[in-house]
Amino acid sequence: MKALLQCLSHTPLVGHVDPEQYILEEVNNVIDEARKRIETFDPELVLLFSPDHYNGFFYDIMPSFCIGTHARAIGDFGTAAGELTVPAELSEQAAQHVMNAGVDVALSHRMQVDHGFAQPLEFLLGGLDKLPVIPVFINSVAVPLPSFQRARLLGDALGQYLASLNKRVLIIGSGGLSHQPPIPELPTANEHIKDRLLGSGRDLPAEERKARTNRVIDAARKFVDDQNTLRPLNAEWDQWFLEVIASGNLAELDQVNNQDVSDQAGKSTHEVKTWVAAAAAMAAFGQYTEQARYYRPIPEWIAGYGALTAAQG
Numbered sequence: 672m673k674a675l676l677q678c679l680s681h682t683p684l685v686g687h688v689d690p691e692q693y694i695l696e697e698v699n700n701v702i703d704e705a706r707k708r709i710e711t712f713d714p715e716l717v718l719l720f721s722p723d724h725y726n727g728f729f730y731d732i733m734p735s736f737c738i739g740t741h742a743r744a745i746g747d748f749g750t751a752a753g754e755l756t757v758p759a760e761l762s763e764q765a766a767q768h769v770m771n772a773g774v775d776v777a778l779s780h781r782m783q784v785d786h787g788f789a790q791p792l793e794f795l796l797g798g799l800d801k802l803p804v805i806p807v808f809i810n811s812v813a814v815p816l817p818s819f820q821r822a823r824l825l826g827d828a829l830g831q832y833l834a835s836l837n838k839r840v841l842i843i844g845s846g847g848l849s850h851q852p853p854i855p856e857l858p859t860a861n862e863h864i865k866d867r868l869l870g871s872g873r874d875l876p877a878e879e880r881k882a883r884t885n886r887v888i889d890a891a892r893k894f895v896d897d898q899n900t901l902r903p904l905n906a907e908w909d910q911w912f913l914e915v916i917a918s919g920n921l922a923e924l925d926q927v928n929n930q931d932v933s934d935q936a937g938k939s940t941h942e943v944k945t946w947v948a949a950a951a952a953m954a955a956f957g958q959y960t961e962q963a964r965y966y967r968p969i970p971e972w973i974a975g976y977g978a979l980t981a982a983q984g
């Protein structure tokens with residue numbers, strides 16, 4: 672088996688605002704099982720698709736997609752901080768291959784990443800530096816957003832390249848499903864936040880980082896009490912999306928309209944494009960079959976929380 676697909680929601684709220692113990696245990700069990708499957712697969716390389724939340728990518732220059740040859744996690748919300756182990760040459764070759772395939776991707780020799788990248792590496796592999804990781808950013812919050820089709824084509828191009836390497840590749844999609852946590856938006860931001868979104872947020876003072884973290888925690892507590900304080904989770908949309916990913920009929924998503932997704936499932940639901948890209952990369956290795964699936968709306972995490980594993984065959 673040359674590739675294994677693991678899609679997993681992330682949440683910065685874990686450990687800050689948690690659901691009831693039995694739900695926490697259920698999720699921990701899902702992660703443990705995913706981790707065991709990965710250990711058995713014994714990957715030599717990881718392809719990780721993740722969004723960012725205005726911690727590494729800003730409106731001074733916002734690419735739709737970016738591949739890193741070096742990446743450092745900032746350690747927000749208590750996630751791990753430090754360098755990822757990135758195979759620089761492979762990342763650069765992968766970027767060239769993607770460009771040759773007709774998908775224009777940015778390249779970063781100094782990528783700054785947040786919990787979107789760090790959390791799956793910690794949960795699934797036990798740390799940031801356990802295995803070589805090609806980090807791929809997909810803009811999922813800063814309009815204008817890339818389309819579902821472009822995310823699929825990005826994933827397909829990367830999968831084609833990795834399939835040629837003759838390595839065991841773990842492909843991870845980090846984020847989703849329906850959710851709309853409080854993330855500032857440029858048109859409605861005050862002057863200070865606007866400046867942060869334009870790039871000064873790259874190096875946030877500790878006090879402001881703390882305030883920002885607390886703001887999200889407060890919002891989660893309010894959301895638990897009243898799910899109309901933010902856009903409500905949409906389990907029906909999530910189940911539909913999971914079914915499409917599991918079926919492998921990814922081109923079905925090409926027609927999905929970004930505005931409809933924001934309206935129906937929440938503005939951060941675009942993070943599921945990491946799943947689309949990851950599944951498309953997996954499909955480039957050959958037909959895949961779903962191995963495991965989990966879904967539960969978890970208001971404490973402001974998330975339709977899900978996981979999906981697929982293997983070749």
Ligand SMILES: O=C(O)CCC(=O)/C=C/C=C(\O)C(=O)O
Pocket residue numbers: 681682683724725787846847850852853854855883884886887939942972973974
């Ligand atoms: O306060 C901010 O600017 C950012 C808040 C933030 O990072 C929230 C992130 C939420 C998720 O990553 C998620 O639910 O997927």
Ligand SMILES: [Fe+2]
Pocket residue numbers: 681722724787846847939942
């Ligand atoms: Fe996120």
